[in-house]
Amino acid sequence: MSAPTGQNAELTDEQLAEYEEKMAGDNFSQNAPRKAKHFWPSAKRLLGLLAPYKVALTFVFLMNAGSVILGVYAPRVMGHAMDVIFSGVVSKQLPEGMDKTQAVEAMRAAGQDQFADMAEAMTLTPGSGIDFGRLGELIIVVLTLFFLASLLMWAQGAILNRLAVRAVFELRQKVEAKLHRLPLSYFDARQRGDVMSRTTNDVDNVQQALQQSLSSLFNALLTLVGIIAMMFSISWQLALVALLAIPLTGVVMALVGTRSQKQFVTQWKATGDVNGHVEEAFSGHDVAMIFGRTEELREEFDRRNNELAGAAQKAQFMANSMHPIMQFISYLSYVAIAVLGGVRVANGHMTLGDATAFIQYSRQFNQPLGEIAGMMQMLQSGVASAERVFELLDAEEESEDAADAHLGGRARGLVEFRDVEFSYDKEAAAEGEPLIRDLSLRVEPGQTAAIVGPTGAGKTTLVNLIMRFYEIDAGQITLDGVDIRDLSRAELREQIGMVLQDAVLYKGTIMDNIRYGRLDATDEEVIAAAKATYVDRFVRALPDGYNTEVDQDGGSISQGERQLITIARAFLAQPALLILDEATSSVDTRTEVLVQQAMNALRADRTSFVIAHRLSTIRDADLILVMRDGQIVEQGSHAELVDKQGFYYELSQSQFADDD
Numbered sequence: 001m002s003a004p005t006g007q008n009a010e011l012t013d014e015q016l017a018e019y020e021e022k023m024a025g026d027n028f029s030q031n032a033p034r035k036a037k038h039f040w041p042s043a044k045r046l047l048g049l050l051a052p053y054k055v056a057l058t059f060v061f062l063m064n065a066g067s068v069i070l071g072v073y074a075p076r077v078m079g080h081a082m083d084v085i086f087s088g089v090v091s092k093q094l095p096e097g098m099d100k101t102q103a104v105e106a107m108r109a110a111g112q113d114q115f116a117d118m119a120e121a122m123t124l125t126p127g128s129g130i131d132f133g134r135l136g137e138l139i140i141v142v143l144t145l146f147f148l149a150s151l152l153m154w155a156q157g158a159i160l161n162r163l164a165v166r167a168v169f170e171l172r173q174k175v176e177a178k179l180h181r182l183p184l185s186y187f188d189a190r191q192r193g194d195v196m197s198r199t200t201n202d203v204d205n206v207q208q209a210l211q212q213s214l215s216s217l218f219n220a221l222l223t224l225v226g227i228i229a230m231m232f233s234i235s236w237q238l239a240l241v242a243l244l245a246i247p248l249t250g251v252v253m254a255l256v257g258t259r260s261q262k263q264f265v266t267q268w269k270a271t272g273d274v275n276g277h278v279e280e281a282f283s284g285h286d287v288a289m290i291f292g293r294t295e296e297l298r299e300e301f302d303r304r305n306n307e308l309a310g311a312a313q314k315a316q317f318m319a320n321s322m323h324p325i326m327q328f329i330s331y332l333s334y335v336a337i338a339v340l341g342g343v344r345v346a347n348g349h350m351t352l353g354d355a356t357a358f359i360q361y362s363r364q365f366n367q368p369l370g371e372i373a374g375m376m377q378m379l380q381s382g383v384a385s386a387e388r389v390f391e392l393l394d395a396e397e398e399s400e401d402a403a404d405a406h407l408g409g410r411a412r413g414l415v416e417f418r419d420v421e422f423s424y425d426k427e428a429a430a431e432g433e434p435l436i437r438d439l440s441l442r443v444e445p446g447q448t449a450a451i452v453g454p455t456g457a458g459k460t461t462l463v464n465l466i467m468r469f470y471e472i473d474a475g476q477i478t479l480d481g482v483d484i485r486d487l488s489r490a491e492l493r494e495q496i497g498m499v500l501q502d503a504v505l506y507k508g509t510i511m512d513n514i515r516y517g518r519l520d521a522t523d524e525e526v527i528a529a530a531k532a533t534y535v536d537r538f539v540r541a542l543p544d545g546y547n548t549e550v551d552q553d554g555g556s557i558s559q560g561e562r563q564l565i566t567i568a569r570a571f572l573a574q575p576a577l578l579i580l581d582e583a584t585s586s587v588d589t590r591t592e593v594l595v596q597q598a599m600n601a602l603r604a605d606r607t608s609f610v611i612a613h614r615l616s617t618i619r620d621a622d623l624i625l626v627m628r629d630g631q632i633v634e635q636g637s638h639a640e641l642v643d644k645q646g647f648y649y650e651l652s653q654s655q656f657a658d659d660d
Contacts, residue, residue: 039380042387046206047214049167056163060156064219067152072226074145075364076234079357081138086352087122088130096127117348157215164210168203174393175199181397184469185424198392202385209382217375220368227368231361234354235344238337242362245333249369252325256318263315270308277304330366337362398489399471405486411495411576412480413445413607415466420475422465434473436461436630443623448608450618452651453627459611462627463579466609468492479577497575499599501582503562510539511546513565517573529572533598535564560595567598578608615652624648 050057094103100119103126107116179199187195231239281288281297288294341355350358423434436458443449451459464470465477468489477484484492497517505513514526514535521529527546530536538561542548550557557565570578580599596617599610612618619638626634626641626648634641634648641648 046386063152063156067149068222070145071149075357075360079353082356083353092129094126098126100124121348168207183398205385213379220371224368267311267315270311401488403488415443416478417441418476421473447622449623450610450621457627458630495576497570498579503566507551517569529568533568535568580610
């Protein structure tokens with residue numbers, strides 16, 4: 001579905017849920033907050049990542065609790081210090097030699113009943129001043145409490161950070177190992193960006209949730225409980241007034257937060273529209289200039305940019321409204337507590353120090369509430385990321401290798417298909433026709449079998465079945481008479497070399513990229529493979545020769561040269577079977593000659609399967625397999641198939657006529 005993107009767009013709850021689910025796989029939403037589909041089960045499993053560290057987590061819990069207790073108790077001690085100062089000031093004004101009872105009675109006799117009530121709640125020593133010794137002791141205690149609280153908080157943070165990093169380190173290892181156990185069908189059914197996001201962004205988000213959200217959320221909850229307990233210990237009446245802020249805050253978060261989230265979803269969609277337009281405009285800039293469509297592109301960008309600006313303005317307005325409203329609620333609570341506290345001090349129901357401590361607690365009370373709200377959003381995003389990672393870890397893996405048979409060395413290269421059936425969608429195949437059905441063929445050792453046919457005929461599928469990227473539904477595929485399902489995938493693939501249409505190079509030197517075919521090869525063997533496949537001719541002309549650094553894009557190396565490097569890589573591996581999948585489709589005609597010569601050298605003395613659309617490149621194949629609708633409709637040499645004047649003849653006539 002596509003979500004509304006206009007400035008006045010609104011999303012229903014159903015549209016919001018559906019759109020958020022879709023957004024989870026889009027590249028532009030990888031850093032956007034998400035909701036978990038099953039929060040509590042996923043949160044429990046997320047915490048399970050820390051299960052091996054229960055002892056260390058117990059110490060973290062105790063240190064966190066100790067830090068909160070010390071930090072929460074410190075304002076109460078400060079209240080006692082305030083009482084020492086105020087009592088000392090009042091005591092200084094009273095005649096020396098009187099006791100507290102006499103002083104209070106004298107105040108009442110003088111008609112100062114309210115001041116007498118206040119004095120009755122104090123610890124008075126008439127005639128004396130401020131007890132600076134006691135005051136100094138209390139200040140030292142407060143500083144010690146704050147220092148120890150900070151030290152414990154730092155220590156538990158350092159331990160938890162180490163545990164979280166270790167847990168995520170092990171999670172990354174599990175994800176990496178899982179990726180190598182997943183079948184090719186898993187990656188075919190998903191966007192590459194989504195899989196990358198799960199293994200990078202989502203794992204990072206999990207680490208952030210473990211390092212920050214859990215600790216901060218736990219600390220905020222303990223702090224909130226501690227502050228409430230201390231407020232009730234001072235005055236339950238004022239504590240109830242302070243607690244009124246909780247339901248008011250909840251109402252604000254429910255009303256404003258829900259509207260804000262919907263506006264953010266609209267903003268994310270508008271951001272995606274702008275990013276998609278920009279990417280399209282840049283990639284097709286030449287075409288737009290040729291056809292004079294740059295003005296239309298600019299107008300379309302302005303329209304989408306205006307929609308994004310409107311959506312962002314609404315989203316930020318709603319989000320930024322949260323803090324001022326909550327701050328206003330905090331001020332209302334503060335005013336109510338100050339007034340009521342002053343009245344209770346004046347009536348002698350509590351001391352000035354207790355009132356000061358309570359006001360301090362009331363100011364601190366809203367801080368953990370705000371932290372809990374923020375950490376819950378971060379934790380929810382972290383749990384959503386964890387859920388996506390767990391989905392990857394729970395994905396169905398490749399079937400286990402039987403490994404009941406072994407080839408005992410390099411295979412001869414006899415490949416047979418016997419009544420093979422296969423379909424990507426097993427359920428659909430059960431109701432209808434499979435993609436490949438009743439396919440049988442035999443390729444002798446050393447033969448070159450070319451596979452031709454229209455798009456969707458099953459050419460690439462056929463070679464993928466040889467590689468066991470997919471498992472057949474029925475029939476049998478054998479290598480030297482051994483069912484490939486009885487071989488381990490590793491042993492089978494050691495016998496096979498593959499050159500793909502897209503020449504994939506890895507970051508490193510040309511020497512490293514060729515050696516990727518056989519890691520224990522010597523430099524001399526690498527150079528020999530390069531000479532046999534015409535790589536040496538252009539490498540010698542490079543300033544750094546075989547030590548020239550390349551990356552996945554190839555850098556300054558041309559497409560044809562990159563393809564030659566991949567052929568040299570396969571040559572170095574010395575496979576018994578060779579699969580060439582459209583290896584010349586993306587090179588020019590002159591480079592194609594070199595690539596063809598390199599492939600001829602590579603095909604020598606081994607069984608080869610060549611997928612090609614250009615029939616001119618496979619005329620000399622020993623066996624040409626013509627596929628249509630998942631079946632081999634014709635097979636034979638080029639001359640034999642032309643003489644039949646069947647489907648292959650029609651293909652060749654159309655292509656060669658175009659070439660002429």
